[in-house]
Amino acid sequence: MIDRWTAARSALRGPSVTYGVIGLCSLLFVIGPVSGLNPSYGTGDTLLAAQTVHFERWGVIPSELLRGSPRALLTPLTALFVHGSWLHLLGNMLFLYVFGAMAEERMGHVQFALFYVGCGYLALVAYAAANAESDHTLVGGSGAISGVLGAFLCLFPRARVTSLYPFLFFLPLRFPAWIVLIFWFTLQWLAEAQSTSTGPGVAYLAHLVGFGIGFLYAWGRFRQAARVKAQAAATEGERQP
Numbered sequence: 001m002i003d004r005w006t007a008a009r010s011a012l013r014g015p016s017v018t019y020g021v022i023g024l025c026s027l028l029f030v031i032g033p034v035s036g037l038n039p040s041y042g043t044g045d046t047l048l049a050a051q052t053v054h055f056e057r058w059g060v061i062p063s064e065l066l067r068g069s070p071r072a073l074l075t076p077l078t079a080l081f082v083h084g085s086w087l088h089l090l091g092n093m094l095f096l097y098v099f100g101a102m103a104e105e106r107m108g109h110v111q112f113a114l115f116y117v118g119c120g121y122l123a124l125v126a127y128a129a130a131n132a133e134s135d136h137t138l139v140g141g142s143g144a145i146s147g148v149l150g151a152f153l154c155l156f157p158r159a160r161v162t163s164l165y166p167f168l169f170f171l172p173l174r175f176p177a178w179i180v181l182i183f184w185f186t187l188q189w190l191a192e193a194q195s196t197s198t199g200p201g202v203a204y205l206a207h208l209v210g211f212g213i214g215f216l217y218a219w220g221r222f223r224q225a226a227r228v229k230a231q232a233a234a235t236e237g238e239r240q241p
Helices: 002-013 016-031 044-058 070-081 086-107 109-130 142-155 177-194 204-238
Strands: 160-165 171-176
Touching: 016 070, 016 086, 016 109, 044 070, 070 109, 086 109, 086 142, 109 142, 109 204, 142 177, 142 204
Parallel strands: none
Antiparallel strands: 160 171
């Protein structure tokens, strides 16, 4: 009876971490200076100055992070929940909504939360290490969400997901997850290979690192569990008359 009640409560909560991250990121963006919806930050040059201070306070600055100051070491955590534009926010939250729920269900709430933060932190640190002299700020949960995509590819390669493709006039099409995610990874790889700018832009390297960490974690953590489950099922089948 207790087990049934626990299962029912868990099902009722759903992917609480995924929805919690989406809600928190959205709330912080709306009340912050970047959304343009909070009149307390002013307009024009005053608003631009507030946005610059906002990014410098909560975002990762590679040159400062690698100096190892306590405050700078915390910025990869705060940067995960800060976004640079409406498009940045909506794109990240859409990917998290589509792929996060099933990954969280498989991992469990606590493990998924730690996984999300860990992937995001390591992805941002890797980007900072590769751009050690950069003074440009880096914000966003793209590294963490890329980790979720990598884990999803490992855990649910045959699942079918609906995606929007700009070059197909944003038609909603359903494809197996492995096709969508490998296509996405290839685009990130090509974009990173062709990137020559040292200024602010999309941190494709953080995407690649996060994706790789997520895939390897899911493969190492759940491969053995899947094997044991398969062996148990085969043993039970052999006992059937």
